Amino acid sequence: DADVTQTPRNRITKTGKRIMLECSQTKGHDRMYWYRQDPGLGLQLIYYSFDVKDINKGEISDGYSVSRQAQAKFSLSLESAIPNQTALYFCATSDSQVETQYFGPGTRLLVL
Amino acid sequence: GQSLEQPSEVTAVEGAIVQINCTYQTSGFYGLSWYQQHDGGAPTFLSYNALDGLEETGRFSSFLSRSDSYGYLLLQELQMKDSASYFCAVLNSGNTPLVFGKGTRLSVIA
Numbered sequence: 001d002a003d004v005t006q007t008p009r010n011r012i013t014k015t016g017k018r019i020m021l022e023c024s025q026t027k028g029h030d031r032m033y034w035y036r037q038d039p040g041l042g043l044q045l046i047y048y049s050f051d052v053k054d055i056n057k058g059e060i061s062d063g064y065s066v067s068r069q070a071q072a073k074f075s076l077s078l079e080s081a082i083p084n085q086t087a088l089y090f091c092a093t094s095d096s097q098v099e100t101q102y103f104g105p106g107t108r109l110l111v112l
Numbered sequence: 113g114q115s116l117e118q119p120s121e122v123t124a125v126e127g128a129i130v131q132i133n134c135t136y137q138t139s140g141f142y143g144l145s146w147y148q149q150h151d152g153g154a155p156t157f158l159s160y161n162a163l164d165g166l167e168e169t170g171r172f173s174s175f176l177s178r179s180d181s182y183g184y185l186l187l188q189e190l191q192m193k194d195s196a197s198y199f200c201a202v203l204n205s206g207n208t209p210l211v212f213g214k215g216t217r218l219s220v221i222a
Contacts, residue, residue: 033209040120042199042214043155050207058209090154098210099145099162099203103154 003027004104006091012110013081021076021107023091029102030095032074036060037088037106046089049074081111114138116213118200123219124190132185132216134200142203144176144183145210150196158185158198187218195220 004025013019023032034046045058047066055066063085067075078085088108092101116136124130134144143162147155161167161176161183173186187194197217201210 035212040214043212045209045211048209092155096206098206098208099143099160099201100157101147101155101210103156105154 002105004091004093004102006089006104006107008107009105010108012112014112015082017081019078019081019109021078021089021091021109023074023076023104025072025091025093025102025104027093027095027102028071029093030071031093031098032068033092033094033101034058034064034066034074034076035090035092037090043090046076078111081109083111085109086111114202114204114211116200116202116211118198118213118216120214121217121219123221124187126190126192126220126222128190129186129188130190130218132187132198132200132218134183134185134213136181136183136200136202136213138181138202138204138211140204141178141181142205144174145201145203146174146185147199147201147212148196149199149215155199160203190220192220192222194218 033048035043049068065077091104094101118134145160146158149155159174166175176183197215199215201212
């Protein structure tokens with residue numbers, strides 16, 4: 001079984017809808033991250049959490065929110081989806097060695 | 113502010129050696145990581161340099177010069193399966209996340 005899982009793997013939604021992307025991990029890591037990837041723009045950090053009670057904004061948090069329900073679960077929500085949020089979203093985890101991150105398989109989101 | 117620069121695309125011949133450069137500007141610096149991402153896949157960790165010098169892991173090596181704010185990833189004996197995007201990422205402190213570059217797309221040709 002994969003150490004970091006994301007659901008759904010693909011999602012099509014309409015402008016204005018609220019959606020949630022979920023991430024679960026079995027690695028026992030305290031630190032979790034949400035990234036967005038657009039072609040040619042690399043990985044942009046949306047939010048990160050260094051433990052269950054810790055939530056921090058990344059470089060592109062506007063329009064997104066997160067919830068850290070447990071050590072193993074970190075969810076990303078788009079409160080009112082818009083077309084320019086169409087992208088590939090990755091969840092990642094790490095222990096205190098932040099330089100080594102383990103990524104989930106990604107969720108491909110299309111907002112119409 | 114901070115910035116990372118790496119070439120957007122590199123093409124190399126199967127069996128050859130290729131070097132992917134990364135220059136960075138940061139307010140603080142702990143180290144430089146490298147990740148590989150195949151099309152349709154997730155990024156995977158390759159290496160991390162905190163000290164100056166060359167770190168070797170099989171066909172891949174990574175180099176860091178802190179005084180020059182520069183690092184590179186060296187891929188030897190290139191194989192077709194090495195065709196992928198490669199990202200450098202800066203670690204600014206122990207309590208901040210990595211900051212990723214925009215990636216270099218490597219195409220290995222026969």
